[in-house]
Amino acid sequence: MFRRGKNAEQSGGHKTVGVDPTVITAPEARKLTEKIKRKGGAQLIGVKTNLVDLVWGDERPPRPNEKVSILDIEYAGKKFEEKIEDLRKELDKKKSAGLIVSMLDEIAWLFNLRGKDIPYNPVFFSYAAVTPTTATLYIDDSKLNADVVPYFGEKVLVRPYNAIFKDAEGFGRSLEVEAPVEGKPPKPEKKFWISTKASWALSLNLGGEEKVDEVRSPIGDAKAIKNAIELEGMRACHIRDGASLSEYFAWLEEELVEKQTKLDEVQGANKLEEIRAQKDRFMGLSFDTISSTGPNAAIIHYKPEKGNCSVIDPTAVYLCDSGAQYLDGTTDTTRTLHFGEPTAMEIKAYTLVLKGVIAIDRAVFPKGTSGFALDTLARQFLWREGLDYRHGTGHGVGSYLNVHEGPIGIGTRIQYSEVSLAVGNVISDEPGYYEDGNFGIRIENMVMAQEAKTDYKFGDKPWLGFEHVTMVPMCRKLIDGKLLTQEERTWLNGYHQEVYEKTRGFFERDERTMKWLERETRPIHVMEFALS
Numbered sequence: 001m002f003r004r005g006k007n008a009e010q011s012g013g014h015k016t017v018g019v020d021p022t023v024i025t026a027p028e029a030r031k032l033t034e035k036i037k038r039k040g041g042a043q044l045i046g047v048k049t050n051l052v053d054l055v056w057g058d059e060r061p062p063r064p065n066e067k068v069s070i071l072d073i074e075y076a077g078k079k080f081e082e083k084i085e086d087l088r089k090e091l092d093k094k095k096s097a098g099l100i101v102s103m104l105d106e107i108a109w110l111f112n113l114r115g116k117d118i119p120y121n122p123v124f125f126s127y128a129a130v131t132p133t134t135a136t137l138y139i140d141d142s143k144l145n146a147d148v149v150p151y152f153g154e155k156v157l158v159r160p161y162n163a164i165f166k167d168a169e170g171f172g173r174s175l176e177v178e179a180p181v182e183g184k185p186p187k188p189e190k191k192f193w194i195s196t197k198a199s200w201a202l203s204l205n206l207g208g209e210e211k212v213d214e215v216r217s218p219i220g221d222a223k224a225i226k227n228a229i230e231l232e233g234m235r236a237c238h239i240r241d242g243a244s245l246s247e248y249f250a251w252l253e254e255e256l257v258e259k260q261t262k263l264d265e266v267q268g269a270n271k272l273e274e275i276r277a278q279k280d281r282f283m284g285l286s287f288d289t290i291s292s293t294g295p296n297a298a299i300i301h302y303k304p305e306k307g308n309c310s311v312i313d314p315t316a317v318y319l320c321d322s323g324a325q326y327l328d329g330t331t332d333t334t335r336t337l338h339f340g341e342p343t344a345m346e347i348k349a350y351t352l353v354l355k356g357v358i359a360i361d362r363a364v365f366p367k368g369t370s371g372f373a374l375d376t377l378a379r380q381f382l383w384r385e386g387l388d389y390r391h392g393t394g395h396g397v398g399s400y401l402n403v404h405e406g407p408i409g410i411g412t413r414i415q416y417s418e419v420s421l422a423v424g425n426v427i428s429d430e431p432g433y434y435e436d437g438n439f440g441i442r443i444e445n446m447v448m449a450q451e452a453k454t455d456y457k458f459g460d461k462p463w464l465g466f467e468h469v470t471m472v473p474m475c476r477k478l479i480d481g482k483l484l485t486q487e488e489r490t491w492l493n494g495y496h497q498e499v500y501e502k503t504r505g506f507f508e509r510d511e512r513t514m515k516w517l518e519r520e521t522r523p524i525h526v527m528e529f530a531l532s
Helices: 006-010 027-040 051-059 080-093 105-109 148-152 163-174 200-206 218-224 226-259 265-276 294-297 344-361 369-384 485-508 511-519
Strands: 014-021 043-046 098-101 126-131 135-137 158-161 192-195 210-213 283-287 290-293 318-323 324-326 333-338 394-396 405-410 428-431 432-435 441-442 445-451 462-467
Touching: 014 027, 014 432, 027 126, 027 200, 027 265, 043 200, 080 105, 080 218, 098 105, 098 163, 098 218, 105 126, 105 148, 105 369, 126 163, 135 163, 148 344, 158 163, 158 428, 158 445, 163 485, 192 200, 210 344, 218 333, 218 405, 226 324, 226 485, 226 511, 265 283, 265 290, 265 441, 283 441, 290 294, 294 318, 294 369, 294 432, 318 432, 318 441, 333 511, 344 369, 344 441, 344 445, 344 462, 344 485, 369 405, 405 428, 485 511
Parallel strands: 014 043, 098 192, 135 158, 192 210
Antiparallel strands: 098 126, 126 135, 283 324, 290 318, 318 333, 394 405, 394 428, 428 445, 432 441, 445 462
16 A cells, blocks of 8 residues: 555665556655655656556456536536637646646536536546647546537547546657757747646656646636626525525424434435425535534534434534535535524534624625635634634535535635635635534535625725625524624624525425524514523
């Protein structure tokens, strides 16, 4: 088994270390090479034949071979030809010979295709290459629906999946070389771009560092800025998805409290999926549902499994983090509820987290601001109490693509300081608080960056803010209104009114959910808490 640190430790005595270059990135290879040499090793080499694959022989499980389909322009909002042309303009501006694409969601977005090879993510195993004159998709053609090749016409060449490495060698050889300078080796006039997350194998086959520039993918940057059709799809799918969550929470409360039904966390998650599946344009979940009760809610990435999960306790906190894939967008929503009598600490923690959600939602900031700079807005109320949480505040979200999407985010990761937020970004707003072995709180809304209206334009810069699209009530029972400012109460009441108006139509024949929705979205007034 390849273990980066362990292999370097064992390389002393001028040993050579071999690795399958398709499973590590070029930056990782350089770091490992340096470590090997520090330990007295000779070098790191890429081994073309994976030794584990040799052991597998004919028994190696086959790669998924699910069908790939076209995402209609009514959902994509932009033709693939336009996306490729935009990419070529970027390549020309930066004098690049071309881009080799290995990130699956980038390929799906670029060609307006979707697949089913990776659970919860509508992507497919493939590579792509775009040059000033050609566009090639590397995929086993047996995976393509019959309409894909005619859809491409002569604009995109389809080549076998494994042909990418041989073709990459050809791309490298095709680079024109500058006239040699005395004492210096000749260098190509242009280089090929690969993502910093691409495999070392691609870099090696293109000819190594002399012929390759490792960059943050321009496709990733473009994909993160949603077009008008994608943004409208996000609004629409979150209304349907929000209605599903309200229906689930109303059902769950009735089962646990009124009927005193014993339900485990997996049964809850399955019911939620069943409800979602009835909504228009539903394509599946966007990740494993985190259905967690009591102490399990304190486990940030908890995953309940049948036979190894807890019965939902109506007297404890219940945290549900879930999402779905729809043809018109991707959702990711977290709500924390209590069906009994919450403790004072649970109420306080929830309210402090809610204040953080509101702070991000109401933020106004100048163009050029990164998510790194906004992170403290969500944490400030917890910090004042000596509390915090050990995860980021927000991540980018794809449009019927991966639920976690770079390069943007809100948090303390250094990469979040490298990319400014821009109009059209879709990002989560999800602070939390967790007491190990006791309870966990997280509230997550999806927000979209938009231009903000301000009285002034200091520095003659545009100013940005957020539009929330998640349409699910907060848990009234867990809110201490005394801890909210008047502005925060106004925001909350306005949000609840919006949730009610946008989702009530789904419950005209559902008395249970309508009553729950009306109760949870009624206005909060400070006088309710004056005597408590």
